[in-house]
Amino acid sequence: MKSNHLKILLCLLWLFMIVLPLLRMLSTMAGLNLFEVMTARKFSRAFWQSLNVSSVATFISVSVAGVLSWAVARTNVKHKQLISTLIIVPMLIPSISHGMGLIIIFGANGVVSKIFGLTGGIYGFWGIVFGSVMYSFPVAYLMLYDILRYEDGTPYEAAEVIGLGAIDRFFAITLPYLRKPLISVIFATFTMIITDYGVPLMIGGKYITLPVMMYQDVIGMLDFGKGSAIGVVLLIPAAVACVLDMVSRDSNRLSFVGKPHAIKDNHARDLVAKVIIFAVIVAIFVPIVAFSVIAFIKKYPVNMAMSFAHAARAFEIGALKYLANSLIIAVAVSLLGTALALFNAYMTARAKTKLSYFLHLMSIVSLAVPGIVLGLSYVMFFKGSMIYGGLVILLVVNITHFFASPYLMAYNTFSKLNENLESVGLIMGISRLSVVRDVILPQSKQTIVKMMSYFFINSMMTISAVSFLSNTFNKPLSLMIPQFEGQMQIECAAFVSLVILGANVMMKILEDFSLKLTR
Amino acid sequence: MINKLAIENVSKSFGNVAVLHDVSFVVRGGEFLSVLGPSGCGKTTLLRILIGLETPDSGKIFKDDADITTLPASMRKMGMVFQNYALFENMTALRNVEYALLKSSALKNSYNRATAREKAEEMLEIVGLEKFFDSKPSQLSGGQQQRVAIARTLALNPDIILFDEPMSALDVDMRLSLRAEIKELAKKFRTTMIYITHDQEEAFAMSDRIAIMNAGKIHQIDTPHNIIESPADEFVENFVIKNINIKINSLIHFQRKS
Incomplete structure (x- = not known):
């Protein structure tokens, strides 16, 4: 019974986080030809x-x-x-x-x-x-x-x-x-x-x-x-x-x-493969190298001297503050999103009732909603609410936007664990919370690391769902790229891209390190 | 012998499917009772009701003459060994037993770290795993894993242990040795054991009494000898006796050939 109450609570959460905003968006079309x-x-x-x-x-x-x-x-x-x-x-x-x-x-x-x-x-x-x-x-x-x-x-x-x-x-x-x-x-x-x-x-x-x-x-x-x-x-x-x-x-x-x-x-086959791989990797890195270079050159192609002017300009108009915003959002989304996904997946994969399947569907709806559509529906649904205009709404929209993949990771991992663990707990008088904390979560460490990294990286670089919801106060760093682009300051935009790349590469290294540690 | 467990008129349905119809029988103190039946006959549901993982739609269960029908599983002083071991994969063999001793609400913190460790070591020694204290389940064979599960169950000192097809994931050699070991443990601890299986040979080799079950009903409950001598009905005769004869004949045939 208790697990059903929690499931209803989660369904309600998804109702507010995705279903109602989408319906609100659809409703604006009512008066439209x-x-x-x-x-x-x-x-x-x-x-x-x-x-x-x-x-x-x-x-x-x-x-x-x-x-x-x-x-x-x-x-x-x-x-x-x-x-x-x-x-x-x-x-x-x-x-x-x-x-x-x-x-x-x-x-x-x-x-x-x-x-x-x-x-x-x-x-x-x-x-x-x-x-x-x-x-x-x-x-x-x-x-x-x-x-x-x-x-x-x-x-x-x-x-x-x-x-x-x-x-x-x-x-x-x-x-x-x-x-x-x-x-x-x-x-x-x-x-x-x-x-x-x-x-x-x-x-x-x-x-x-x-x-x-x-x-x-x-x-x-x-x-x-x-x-x-x-x-x-x-x-x-x-x-x-x-x-x-x-x-x-x-x-x-x-x-x-x-x-x-x-x-x-x-x-012969291996040689062909090597050539292909090499060509693709070059194609990947040439543009990245290109904007790395351009970010630190005075004025391409007129003046090729090295310069931090673009970086300085980016900081002048608030890059540091927006980077802080981004990091706060990404870390919070990573922690809260992972916690919510784990809880949600536990309810659907290991506390199975008739409601579980419905909750499962609610949890993966976001898979079918593109970021800009989600962002637009959030604007219409949350406008005038308490969280509108602050960091919280960006946090909520990102968790919803990126929820499905980490949730499915947790769902698959939990489904593969022995189905009798909770029964053993019931028989031996070990509380469910202890079983989850001491048995289930320790066996899911690798998945948890991957989930956290997924949420972080995507939150750092997204410009879709957040674009309609941001203002000069809560803007994440990634949105400086379209802003600079609009002002024809491509060098500054390149610099910002590099900063995001740096943060995400760091996250990837941290992820690999944690995966090795928990193996 | 006194009645350890009495099952009275237990019925259970899932949706429209009736799984148990009016099942009644008694389990005697210290006996080894097998519940034998084809898959889907309701034996696992019966087991889950006995231990308290499910509640019956109607009927009652008594243990030592006390009604335990709605008593939580952890307060029944019963243990259960699962088909797929259900070990804590992230813990060593020793830690699996130790953890149960430390966390069980039924034991009410009667163990501290040191005594729990001692008891866990003792239990693993009893099931012959003294060399595998620090092995994780993934490093153990199926038979060894099931031994850890048995040690973990025995450690909590239950009055009754239920086995849910504990050997169906093991190969033949392992089954034979574990079979003997379980019988020995039953004698040593004088624990009442209820053993679910679909394997006729296993049931007849191990049990004091066998309950033959089909389609949610108990057809006959008696000693192996009496069942073979006088099967209660056609189903028992077909399911048990013919099958055993076939197995014995094929074994003899196989041995003659080789």
Whole structure:
């Protein structure tokens, strides 16, 4: 009975943290002539442009990730751990910074543009495509790498005994196995790209996408109704991705038996893999190096002398205060979010009642809500409330925005622990709290570390959900990037990106260290 | 012998599914009683009701003539050994036992760190794990893990120990040796034991009496000898006797061949 009360409490919490805000957003569309909004020329152009650019970017992103994950998972290249670590570096900076990296290299005054005499064609369609690929392929890579790594090797051995060739093997075994997870990877990547506004804002130029239009409607014209209509459209791919993900997650579990893939010796193949990996890592680090350099140079390309002027300028207008904001938010989200996710997962995974499934669904709804949509719904729902305008609302929105992944990590870990532990406690008269504290949590240390790191890193770099909720008082550091971009101070924006990267790299190192410590 | 446990007219349903129909029987003090039945016959539910993890929809349970139907599990002075060991994976074998002694509300802090450690060492020695005090469960074999679980259960000095198919995850050799050991412990501690299994051979080799269960009902409860001599009905005959004969025959056949 008591556990049901706690579950009802948690459901109520989610009601206020996600369901009601979304409903509030939907309700602003009531007085709106939806048909008119959707058929307006500006909207339909943004819609098709979003679709085009996201499709192309998704195709490239998943292709690169696929080839790369093959190169790492199915060959005998060395230092696989290090390679994977380097590949996820782009996941440690805001998407908007990737757009910036491209501008520095290929923009009107870009390094490469100057050398080759290009006229800055990077703005617009291709800029968005490449910027989006930059930050999305590591996510696709992580998913595909896991899929390839855990693929059962036995069918391949059987195929070899029968004498099937490489092409037949690919179509008979690999493709059928990959189909379902691949669809969910494609949708997850597509969702990430189509709902992002950092890259198109920075590099899109006149090529307006839906999130950018939504941002302009809300921030520029305070047109909440139109913003909400766009928000609803953006909910669709995310909702589809969420459902697909749940479906393939369940069916995948069955295939996770069997033995790992045996990798044969093949030097030619390994050489190809090495070249691919090297090329990708260079492509990842060139833009990062580019904005690292530009942040500390007087005025590119006129004056190449080293200078801290941009850093100083950033601090002058409050970088330190905003960094403090960011750190406070990130640490608080990391601690509170992890605690809430653990509590929530305990209720759904280990104190199972009929309510558990409902609570489980409530806990992963955020998976289907893009950050900007969540942010907009928070503006409308919490405006005028006590927490509006302070750090607390940013904390709440971030916990909600990033909740699903860490929650699922905890849920999976708790589900795998012996199901009778609490029964043993009941029989022996060991309180549930003791069992949780002394048995369950100690066995979940690694997961807890990963959850905390996930919340921290994402809170440090997010610019989506927080953008509508921030003011000069509570603004996090990441939002200085679009601000500087608007003021054409790309060097300062580069400096801020570097600071965020630094904080997140530190967090990653701390995470690795803690994981080793708790092993 | 006096009746240690009396089960009177116990019924239990989950939703529309009736799992136990009007089950009544007694368990005698110090006896080794097996509850034998095919999977899904309700034996695990019966066990969970006996120990207090579930409450029956109707009927009563008496222990030493006291009604314990709604008594919390921890106050019944009963222990339970699970199929999947249910050890605390983050603790060593010794710590598993020690922790139970220190934290059990039933013992009311009668142990301090030193005495708990001593008792835990003694219990592990009894189950033959004197060399494995500092091993984590993941470093132990299935049989060794189940021994730790038994030591942990025995340490709290229960009147009755319930076993829920404790050997179904073990291989054949391990089963035979653990079987003998459990019998020995039963004798040594004079603890009443209720042993759930679907393995006919196991039940007949270990038990003083066997309760044959199917579809939520007890068909017969008697000594192994009497069950074989005079099975109560067709189900008992089919489920028990034919199965045992098949096993014995195949064993003989196998031995002749090899």
